Amino acid sequence: MISIGSIQFATPWVLVFLIVLPVWWIVRRRRKAPAIVFSRVSVLAIGPRAGRKTTLFLFLFRNLLLASMIVALSRPRSGAHAEDVTSEGINIVLAIDLSSSMLAQDFQPQNRLEVAKDVVKRFINARTSDRIGVVAFAAEALTQVPLTTDYPVVTGAVDNLAAGQLEDGTAIGTAIATAANRLRDAPGRSRVMILLTDGENNRGSIDPRTAAKAAAVFGIKIYTIGVGTEGMAPVPVGRGLFGLRYENRLVRIDEPLLIDIAKTTGGRYYRARDAAALQRIYAEINQLEREPVRTRSYVRYTELFRWPLYLAAFMLVAELLLAARRGPLP
Numbered sequence: 001m002i003s004i005g006s007i008q009f010a011t012p013w014v015l016v017f018l019i020v021l022p023v024w025w026i027v028r029r030r031r032k033a034p035a036i037v038f039s040r041v042s043v044l045a046i047g048p049r050a051g052r053k054t055t056l057f058l059f060l061f062r063n064l065l066l067a068s069m070i071v072a073l074s075r076p077r078s079g080a081h082a083e084d085v086t087s088e089g090i091n092i093v094l095a096i097d098l099s100s101s102m103l104a105q106d107f108q109p110q111n112r113l114e115v116a117k118d119v120v121k122r123f124i125n126a127r128t129s130d131r132i133g134v135v136a137f138a139a140e141a142l143t144q145v146p147l148t149t150d151y152p153v154v155t156g157a158v159d160n161l162a163a164g165q166l167e168d169g170t171a172i173g174t175a176i177a178t179a180a181n182r183l184r185d186a187p188g189r190s191r192v193m194i195l196l197t198d199g200e201n202n203r204g205s206i207d208p209r210t211a212a213k214a215a216a217v218f219g220i221k222i223y224t225i226g227v228g229t230e231g232m233a234p235v236p237v238g239r240g241l242f243g244l245r246y247e248n249r250l251v252r253i254d255e256p257l258l259i260d261i262a263k264t265t266g267g268r269y270y271r272a273r274d275a276a277a278l279q280r281i282y283a284e285i286n287q288l289e290r291e292p293v294r295t296r297s298y299v300r301y302t303e304l305f306r307w308p309l310y311l312a313a314f315m316l317v318a319e320l321l322l323a324a325r326r327g328p329l330p
Helices: 012-030 041-046 052-073 112-125 151-159 172-183 208-217 255-265 275-285 306-326
Strands: 002-004 007-009 076-078 081-089 091-097 131-137 141-148 191-197 220-227 232-240 243-250 269-272 291-299
Touching: 012 052, 052 306, 091 112, 091 141, 091 172, 112 151, 112 275, 131 151, 131 172, 141 151, 141 172, 172 191, 172 208, 172 220, 172 255, 191 255, 191 275, 208 220, 208 255, 220 255, 220 275, 255 269, 269 275
Parallel strands: 091 131, 091 191, 191 220, 220 269
Antiparallel strands: 002 007, 007 076, 081 291, 131 141, 232 243
């Protein structure tokens, strides 16, 4: 690619044909003018309608036409550049519990899941260069969004989370393994998992502590959040005539397990007993260590081939009009 100032040529080899034009000039200049045979003396007396100036203009128009076409075919363009931008960013996977107990109404006026979704969405909207992924889990775990910086997509996925989308239960080990699988090949060295749950591990074939040790091998730091009040809380126990039926049940969160998971990976365990506490926890996690990430930004080309193409069209029209005005010899 050849550049002239701020203009670049996508197919510069086409410009080689510009050399043909001066060669044509030299050949034309050295060529002897052909004799003109007239059938009658009267025609010679009248002479051609156009003089030498007309012939010169026709030659000039033809050269400008060819030169413009050659330049247009070389695809001149401007404005394109790529620059390295260094920004701070981390890779974060949000693992969110969707078990039925997340519908407990101890975070009035909303249940645990709705409060968690609101807080998580605010956390996502505060990101600028972090890659975010979402894993939902209950008796199984599924990746809702892989790591991305498309925050509206992540926010939309979180907004659509609902209890009952997965088989009921709490498979913490499976959730850690699924999220770790998304993080292990992420670029950069900063990999963080934020695991939010309100219960005990009771489903899945993967032991949570074993999964945490495996995550630590890949340099993944896990921050665990236990959601729910202490003591009794209104928990859904089935469906009645008017929707879910709630009963006050003892809240059980396996805090020793969540503490061990966080400790194994170098993270921290938090207990959110109300909506305000959950908001403070995510705000604190927001101050995680930052890892400089080098990204590459691109600016699109502005194609300029239209201008020489317009000039070529103008020269063609001018040549045709001048040739028509000159007219043929009688």
